[in-house]
Amino acid sequence: MGRTHVDAVIVGAGWAGSIMAKELTEAGLSVIMLERGPERMTPVEGAYPESIDELRGAVRKRLFQNLSQSTVTIRNTMDQTALPYRQLAAFLPGEGVGGAGLHWSGVHFRVAPEDLRLRSSVIERYGEKFIPEGMNLQDYGVTYAELEPFFDKAEKVFGTSGEAYKVQGKIVGNGNVFSPDRSDNFPLQAMKDTFSASIFRDAAKNAGYHPYALPAANASRQYTNIYGCQMGPCNFCGYCSGYDCYLYSKASPNVNILPALRQDPGFTLIPNAHVLRVDLDSTKTKATGVTYLDTETREETSLSADLVILGAFQFNNVHLMLVSGIGKPYDPVSNTGTVGRNFVYQTITSSRVWLPSSTYTNQFVGAGGAGVAIDDFNSMNFDHGPLGFVGGSPVWVNQAGVKPIAAAIGAGGGGTPRWGSAYKNALINTYKHSLGIDAHGSNMAYRDVYLDLDPTWKDVYGQPLLRMTFTWKDNDIRMNQYVVSRIEPIARAMGATKMNLVHLNAGQPFDTRNYQTTHLGGGAIMGDNPQTSALNRYLQSWDVSNVFVIGSNAFPQGMGYNPTGMVAALAYWAAHHIRTTYLKSPGPLVKA
Amino acid sequence: MEPTLNRPLRRSFVKGLLGTTSFWMASGNASWTAALAAEAAHPYQPIFFDAMEYRFVEAASERLFPADNNGPGAKALGVAEFIDRQMQTPYARGENWYMSGPFQQGPANLGYQLPFVPRDLYRKGIAGVEHYTRQHYGKGFADLPPAQQDEILTALEGGSVQLGEVPGRVFFEQLRTNTLEGAFADPLYGGNRGLGGWIMLGFPGARADFMDWVNQEGAPYPLAPVSISGETA
Ligand SMILES: Cc1cc2nc3c(=O)[nH]c(=O)nc-3n(C[C@H](O)[C@H](O)[C@H](O)COP(=O)(O)OP(=O)(O)OC[C@H]3O[C@@H](n4cnc5c(N)ncnc54)[C@H](O)[C@@H]3O)c2cc1C
Ligand code: SF4
Numbered sequence: 001m002g003r004t005h006v007d008a009v010i011v012g013a014g015w016a017g018s019i020m021a022k023e024l025t026e027a028g029l030s031v032i033m034l035e036r037g038p039e040r041m042t043p044v045e046g047a048y049p050e051s052i053d054e055l056r057g058a059v060r061k062r063l064f065q066n067l068s069q070s071t072v073t074i075r076n077t078m079d080q081t082a083l084p085y086r087q088l089a090a091f092l093p094g095e096g097v098g099g100a101g102l103h104w105s106g107v108h109f110r111v112a113p114e115d116l117r118l119r120s121s122v123i124e125r126y127g128e129k130f131i132p133e134g135m136n137l138q139d140y141g142v143t144y145a146e147l148e149p150f151f152d153k154a155e156k157v158f159g160t161s162g163e164a165y166k167v168q169g170k171i172v173g174n175g176n177v178f179s180p181d182r183s184d185n186f187p188l189q190a191m192k193d194t195f196s197a198s199i200f201r202d203a204a205k206n207a208g209y210h211p212y213a214l215p216a217a218n219a220s221r222q223y224t225n226i227y228g229c230q231m232g233p234c235n236f237c238g239y240c241s242g243y244d245c246y247l248y249s250k251a252s253p254n255v256n257i258l259p260a261l262r263q264d265p266g267f268t269l270i271p272n273a274h275v276l277r278v279d280l281d282s283t284k285t286k287a288t289g290v291t292y293l294d295t296e297t298r299e300e301t302s303l304s305a306d307l308v309i310l311g312a313f314q315f316n317n318v319h320l321m322l323v324s325g326i327g328k329p330y331d332p333v334s335n336t337g338t339v340g341r342n343f344v345y346q347t348i349t350s351s352r353v354w355l356p357s358s359t360y361t362n363q364f365v366g367a368g369g370a371g372v373a374i375d376d377f378n379s380m381n382f383d384h385g386p387l388g389f390v391g392g393s394p395v396w397v398n399q400a401g402v403k404p405i406a407a408a409i410g411a412g413g414g415g416t417p418r419w420g421s422a423y424k425n426a427l428i429n430t431y432k433h434s435l436g437i438d439a440h441g442s443n444m445a446y447r448d449v450y451l452d453l454d455p456t457w458k459d460v461y462g463q464p465l466l467r468m469t470f471t472w473k474d475n476d477i478r479m480n481q482y483v484v485s486r487i488e489p490i491a492r493a494m495g496a497t498k499m500n501l502v503h504l505n506a507g508q509p510f511d512t513r514n515y516q517t518t519h520l521g522g523g524a525i526m527g528d529n530p531q532t533s534a535l536n537r538y539l540q541s542w543d544v545s546n547v548f549v550i551g552s553n554a555f556p557q558g559m560g561y562n563p564t565g566m567v568a569a570l571a572y573w574a575a576h577h578i579r580t581t582y583l584k585s586p587g588p589l590v591k592a
Numbered sequence: 593m594e595p596t597l598n599r600p601l602r603r604s605f606v607k608g609l610l611g612t613t614s615f616w617m618a619s620g621n622a623s624w625t626a627a628l629a630a631e632a633a634h635p636y637q638p639i640f641f642d643a644m645e646y647r648f649v650e651a652a653s654e655r656l657f658p659a660d661n662n663g664p665g666a667k668a669l670g671v672a673e674f675i676d677r678q679m680q681t682p683y684a685r686g687e688n689w690y691m692s693g694p695f696q697q698g699p700a701n702l703g704y705q706l707p708f709v710p711r712d713l714y715r716k717g718i719a720g721v722e723h724y725t726r727q728h729y730g731k732g733f734a735d736l737p738p739a740q741q742d743e744i745l746t747a748l749e750g751g752s753v754q755l756g757e758v759p760g761r762v763f764f765e766q767l768r769t770n771t772l773e774g775a776f777a778d779p780l781y782g783g784n785r786g787l788g789g790w791i792m793l794g795f796p797g798a799r800a801d802f803m804d805w806v807n808q809e810g811a812p813y814p815l816a817p818v819s820i821s822g823e824t825a
Contacts, residue, residue: 049820052798055777060683071690074702083702086690195807237800246800359810364795365802404776404795409769418749419656419768420742424792428662431793432812457692511701 006030006268009290009305011275011320014099015564016550016571017311018253018261019157022227023575024307025266027583032303033267034292036274036312037065037096042254046244054403058242061088063103065095069274069295070459072315076471076509078332078448084457084465090511091518092242093313097271098254100313100518101564105241105368105400106217106250108160109561110151110569112379113144113180115442118557121380122390130390132475136342136445137390138556141528141537142573144180150572152183154565155215158251159223159231161369162186162215176212178375188220191234191370196361196435200397201372203493209374214398215565216369217251227260238401240368250368272296276461278308278324278547287326287547293461306586307546307578311571314553318343318451318523319466327524327534327543332448332469338534338542340452342445342522343470344558347393347480347504353491354434354498361435363402371398377483378560379442389475393441393483393560395490407431414500437491439483439503440517443476443558451523470510477504519563521555526570528590536590538582539574545588548574636782638672640679640711644732645718649675651734652721653771655741663792664785666771674774674783675714684710708758710766717763720755721748778820787825790817 007029010017021033040063045051056062067088075082094100114121119137122130131137155162164185165175172185190213193201204211218240219231234249248255261267275292279302289304310317321327321339330340355361373396375381384390411427412418454467484503491499527533530542539554541547550571552563559566577589638646650672659665666672678684686709695707708716721744725733729740736744745764747753753760774783776790778798784790790797797817805813816825 048800049798052800053778053780053820055773055781059773059777060681061688066688067690068686068688076699076701080702081696081698083696083698083705084690084692085703087704088688089703192806195810198807235801235803236806238802239800355810360794360812361810362794362802362805362808362813365805365813404790404793405773407793408772408776419745421658421660421662424657424660424662428792431795456694460692509699509701512703513701 003289003302003304005304006032007305008307008309009034009303010309010311011290012099012310012312012316013097013253013269013271014094014311014313015101015253015568017099017309018101018257019568019571020309020311020550020575021267022257022261023572023579025261025264027579028266029307030266031268033269034273034275034290035097035269035271036295037271039271040096040098040102040244040254042244042246042248046246048246051243051246052237052239054405057239058403059405061092063094063096063242063244064088065093068460070461070465072466072468073454073457074468074470074512076469078469082454082467082469085512089513090516091520092515093518097258097269098252102244102252102254103242104564107369107398107562108155108158108215108217108251109565110179111144111147111559111561111566112178112381114380115557115559116140116142116144118390125380126385132390134447135390135475136447136532136556138342138445138525138527138532140526140556141533142526147569147573148183150569150576151565153572154568156187156226157256158217158568159188159219159225159256160186160215160217160251161188161191161220163190163213165212174212176375177210178378178381186215188223191216191218191220191367193372194236194366194370194399196363196399197370197372197397199494200437200490203490204372204374206493207489209376209490211372211374214369214371214373214396216367218367218369219249225256227257229256229259231255234367236365236367236370238364238366238403240366241400274461275312275320276300276323276463278310278320278326280325280544284325285544287544307548310547310549311551314520314551315451315466315468315523317549317551317553321524321534321549322453322466323463326541326547329452330450332450335447338524338530338532340450340523341532341534342525342556343449343451343468344445344520344522344555345443345470346517346519346558347439347441347443347472347476348517349439349480349484349502349504351437351439351484351487351491351502352430352434352500353437353494353496354430355495356497357429357433360432363399363407363431363435366399366401368400370400371396373398377486387482389479389482390444391442391476391479391557391560393439393480395437395439395483395487397435397437399435402431404431437487439480439487440560440562441476441480441483442560444473445522445557446473472504472508472510474506477506477508480504519552519558521552521558521563524549524553525556526554527556530592536588538577538589539570540589542588542592546586548578550574636670636673636676638676640676641714644722645714646672646676647734648718648722648732651741652745652767653774655738655745656768656771657775664788666775668785669775669788670783670785671771671774674777674781675770677782678770679711679714686710706758706762713758713763713766716758717755717766720758720760720763724753724755779823780820787817787819787823791825
């Protein structure tokens with residue numbers, strides 16, 4: 001029996017995969033999207049009240065990746081043995097239709113334009129010597145002006161709530177003064193400030209900073225997007241990060257794209273289909289399709305396709321490239337190869353501020369994307385010269401809904417009791433009267449921080465696990481410490497009776513046991529040089545031109561902003577160039 | 593809210609719709625049925641723990657989360673029942689952990705590397721603590737006065753005690769985590785009886801609608817909690 005042939009096969013049904021599937025079916029292609037996890041539909045598993053269950057949700061991790069099938073190994077330094085990431089903690093990858101886009105929070109940023117050309121920008125301002133030894137600082141090879149229409153489109157698909165600062169060169173509102181010009185306003189007005197966010201806004205403004213409402217893919221009003229998909233207004237239910245939204249208020253592929261896509265006869269979605277590899281021809285320069293395993297029947301199937309899109313999430317995309325032989329694996333010793341290079345993450349530390357016992361922060365009230373932030377210490381918005389580090393962090397109060405089990409497990413420690421009556425008393429006080437302030441910062445790339453295949457451990461399909469070599473480096477630790485030190489006067493002005501400012505410590509290794517974010521990046525980055533990037537500026541593999549790799553894997557650096565807005569814009573950008581140029585004459589969009 | 597009786601029916605509908613092999617759906621299903629069954633039977637008869645083990649869990653969890661001026665402790669909240677019932681879920685069998693060997697130990701910050709799932713940790717951990725307390729105090733843990741129980745828990749937390757194959761600290765963290773889960777999870781799972789955990793924190797449970805309380809200038813939320821089954825306080 002001959003292999004089934006389609007025009008395009010897409011691996012992964014998250015934001016990246018769903019956007020590409022929509023764009024390519026619109027272009028008239030036949031598309032199969034393969035998702036290793038189960039089908040997921042909001043009216044089924046998202047329904048009230050069963051979905052309002054912290055134990056089954058964020059604690060037992062109902063919607064996240066099941067590590068028993070496949071995981072990664074992690075070590076801090078190249079001389080260590082990497083060990084399996086056996087229990088979900090530091091990051092929470094998605095699985096199932098919608099990917100992590102079903103249970104993300106919804107903070108929906110664009111990009112700080114200078115982050116796209118960070119290497120050039122740093123050199124222009126401070127000279128090349130400012131870049132520390134061993135830091136692989138790189139430009140994306142694409143500009144904000146080029147991406148702007150695609151940021152705009154993504155916001156109109158996600159139904160993003162926000163307050164603009166500048167539209168078509170005119171100052172229109174109270175938005176982020178550091179944000180770049182926009183072609184249009186946000187589709188929906190900003191989410192309301194929670195009480196915690198509102199006092200942060202006032203205190204930050206009084207301290208001379210520039211607070212703004214976080215752009216949120218949580219709908220502040222009802223909304224029908226450009227695909228005819230509908231959202232209802234968010235009620236700050238507080239079961240947001242780690243949950244699907246029972247009100248259809250949080251943007252997800254499931255709510256904002258798939259309802260339209262599923263009706264297209266050219267589109268087929270196959271869940272429970274774990275892609276084992278991209279199949280290449282003998283020259284290793286052309287993909288012939290993919291091979292996947294039906295996780296229910298354990299049957300292997302090969303599909304033939306003209307175009308292969310990887311949208312399996314950052315590190316899964318790198319893993320698929322490595323096991324399939326797409327591109328040259330990165331070797332940190334010789335500093336050659338590109339697949340696995342510039343693996344990056346994000347620095348985040350959460351500080352806590354206690355208010356008087358007459359003031360209730362009602363931390364269970366919240367929406368994943370709502371809050372107030374300042375960008376005064378993000379990107380290139382401040383003078384790094386005297387500080388001597390590259391990068392920065394937005395600082396924000398993003399009260400996404402704190403639930404009791406998470407609050408209780410996290411309470412105590414650092415010299416205060418973690419159990420007993422004194423603990424219980426402190427927990428109650430903290431839950432009722434405190435709030436969190438985060439420094440959510442960049443993470444630079446380093447020569448000895450990378451991804452490759454593990455020599456020892458395997459997944460249930462018999463393939464080697466991906467190995468992460470990752471730790472915090474001095475530049476990023478000092479950046480975090482500096483930004484956190486800026487929080488103190490704000491917290492005082494908020495009326496803090498007590499505060500616990502949390503920052504990274506010198507020499508502190510990355511700890512896989514504590515949640516950071518799921519904002520992993522790099523490993524198959526975009527750029528203008530095939531020696532230092534796995535993908536060209538259209539996210540096309542330099543080596544196998546009918547493979548496009550969509551995701552935060554393309555980021556050369558981890559940025560201060562949350563990644564998904566950028567991932568969505570890059571997906572629309574790549575899709576646009578596939579539709580307008582590639583399909584007319586398949587081949588490399590950039591000459592190597 | 594729909595009446596409790598409808599739930600299992602809806603669940604099987606869900607199963608039909610999605611296929612039966614989804615790990616997550618199956619696990620939700622199992623714990624739901626167990627929850628309904630256990631609610632009917634009182635007093636609770638442990639299924640996983642034997643009588644000695646169950647007394648240990650009751651006593652130790654009460655020290656970790658004691659009854660005091662602030663409200664009920666682990667015992668009144670049904671934490672031991674919660675933990676016993678959790679031991680019959682995929683979680684306790686480690687079905688969502690990567691449990692393939694080799695098992696090699698490394699620095700703590702690289703995470704859990706033991707070949708034991710929660711059920712093993714309890715079996716081995718409790719036996720280890722009982723052995724330790726008999727050796728050092730001449731009695732089982734549950735029969736010691738609170739001050740001595742606290743001494744033992746402090747030693748476990750501090751990492752100075754090895755419980756056979758299980759480091760004392762690992763067992764302590766397992767017990768602490770599950771105790772706090774039992775105090776604050778929806779009562780569906782057997783703990784947080786009478787919504788006592790949520791009341792202490794001022795947490796409204798499954799209300800999940802705060803349109804009117806996004807910013808009330810720091811005033812406390814006025815409504816008492818409600819659970820998934822519609823229980824209110
Ligand atoms: C709790 C949480 C909160 C978050 N909050 C925010 C936020 O507020 N703002 C923000 O910008 N970002 C946030 N993120 C990150 C955000 O979810 C991701 O950036 C985004 O979802 C990535 O989209 P993606 O399509 O690249 O990958 P994913 O959503 O991970 O989708 C990839 C899909 O591919 C599937 N897959 C993987 N391997 C294979 C294979 N071999 N075969 C077949 N299928 C495969 C996976 O199962 C998955 O469904 C959050 C993440 C989490 C976990
Ligand atoms: S907080 Fe809003 S967007 Fe988030 S899950 Fe609740 S209703 Fe949905």
